[in-house]
Each structure stands twice: as C-alpha cells, then as structure tokens.
Amino acid sequence: MNILLSYTSNPMTTASYLEKAIRKICGVITYGPAINKGMLKSWDLLDVEDRVRNHQIPFSDGDMIRVIRKLPAGWHPDVFLYVDTGIFYPLINLDLLECIKACYLIDSHINFDSHLEFARDFDVVFVAHKPAVEMFKASGIEDVFWIPPACDPQLHGKTRGEGLYDISFVGTLNSEFNPERVNLFNALKQSFNVYYERCFLERMAEVLYQSKIVFHKSVNDGLAMRVFEVLASGSMLLTDESKGSGLTNLFENRKHIVIYRNEKELLELADYYLRHEDDRKKIAVEGMRKVLTEHTYRHRAEDMIRTLSMFKKMRDIQLQLLT
Secondary structure (H helix, E strand, C coil), rough: CEEEEEECCCCCCHHHHHHHHCCCCCCEEEEECCCCCCHHHHCEEEEEEHCCCCCEEECCCEEEHHHHHHHCCCCCCCEEEEEEECCCHHHHHHHHHCCCCEEEECCCCCCCHHHHHHCCCCCCCCCCCCCCHHHHHHHCCCCCCCCCCCHHHHHHHCCCCCCEEEECCCCCCCCCHHHHHHHHHHHEEEEEEEEECCCHHHHHHHHHCCCCEEEEEECCCCCHHHHHHHHHCCCCEEEEECCCHHHHHHCCCCCCEEEECHHHHHHHHHHHHHHHHHHHHHHHHHHHHHHHHHCHHHHHHHHHHHHHHHHHHHHHHHHHHHH
C-alpha cells in the first residue's frame, strides 16, 4: 500500500513517530509544512528546533493538484492520511485525489468542534480520544475508529537503572491551562523529593527511566502520549483516571499503572510506593511489558493499515462495478 502522509513536521508529535512505523509497512511519501521558529518559540519548544526536518514534498499553497504533480512518476497513493499535530493548513482540491482519504485527529478532547468540521472531508476518521468516536458518529460521521497514542521503544524504552529521582514530571505546568495539575504537583513537591524539567525526546526519556515514580495529570480527561512513554521507560506511572479516555480499557490499576482520584490519595499512594520498592517495581515491570507488547506505534500503524486496507478493498470493488 502507498500512503501520502501529510502533517506539520514536528519531531515530538504522534505524527512523527507514526511516520517511522508506517514506513516499515508501506510505501510512504510525506507532504506538508514544517513548524517554524515563531511557533516553536510561542510553544516553548525551541529545544527541538534543530530536529525539525522538511517533508519530501514541502507545503506551498495547499493546492493538492500541485502535490499530485510532484509525486514520482508511476507512484500513486492508495491512501491520503492527514495526521493532526495541532497546526492545520489548507487542503485545497482534496476531493481530486483518487484514493481513500483518512485523517487521524489527536486532541479532539480540546478541539472537538474544529475537528468535526475538518473531518467531514474524509472517508475514514481515526481519533486518539475514545469518547470522540461516538461524538463524531452522533454528528453524522459514520466511519470513525479509536487509535490511542503509543510509545516508540527505540526512544522511550528503558536503558538504565532507576533511582536518581523519587518522583518526576516532564510536562507543562501552566496554572491557566491546567490549574488542577499545578495544584497537585505543588502538593507532591511539599511532601516529597520531586524533580521537574520540561524536556523532550532523548532527554525526556532519560528523566523518565531515571525516576522511581512519574506523576501525570491529564488535560480534559484526554489520554496522553506520556502515559505510554512513561510505561515504556520502566518507571511506575502515578496518574489520574482520565475518565472515559480508554485508560482503564488498556491498563489495569495496581497492575500496570497506579491511579489516584484526589489529592489525598495521590499523596498516600506516592508515599506507599516510595516505601515499598518491590510493589513499585512489580507494577513498573508489568506496565512496561504491557505497553511494549501491545501499545507501540508499530501496533497502531498495523491497526490503521488493516482498517484502511478494508476501505481500499471496498472502494476497488465499487470502481470495478462502475466499469
């Protein structure tokens, strides 16, 4: 299968990891813009500036006719797959692509209304936010499938022993965006040795696998990439329940992860698992085994390709009936 993969190039996104996984299965050509310095600065991501790369077909004016003309001779896409990175761009004349058109929308728990309008131009819609499946269907979009985030074992897999940090957190602390996360983090910091660093890629992986416990608090009950990245590192994840996100469909509390439901429980569980090393390590090992055997980007790519192959087959049959 040939896939024309489109996203805003940013090395720390689901799209970037997914591209690497899909290339091991399918023929891939990438198209789209690259995140610019101004956007990196506004999102406080300048640390990854030197890792941003251009696509095989760079973005120009958004006209898909121009993109088709730039494809290699004899190379025809079976699927056009757009992956959400938070930065959208025009897809003019998308309907002229003679292939299955699919999109993978990541943050529908934050941007549902805009995602809904965007999704109407596609044959197949994948979503990372589990409740969005029924929300899209209720709005008239039928072919919607849940594809959760995942981990990249080569980057996030554990390579060293734990112990440098008792508890760590590597995400964003913003009292306007997620005040509950900030409050919970501050409560932990008052009682324990907590390390904080907003970091990415290899440095993030290093902090994760050097931690005994990694704290997590979701945004709007979304299922974050960090859940899978922490588990792959071999450290114990202490997380909120992210109700409805699918977290508890994928992982079992006190077996693969540890779930807190309020500040009191967060502090009690952090204290218990810091004092009970064997219990903590057992959960960390089970979590790592679970995520590496079931929840890598290779697994997600295979699930997507399986679904897209089914739609391609149905499309091919329809075209044969018309000829």
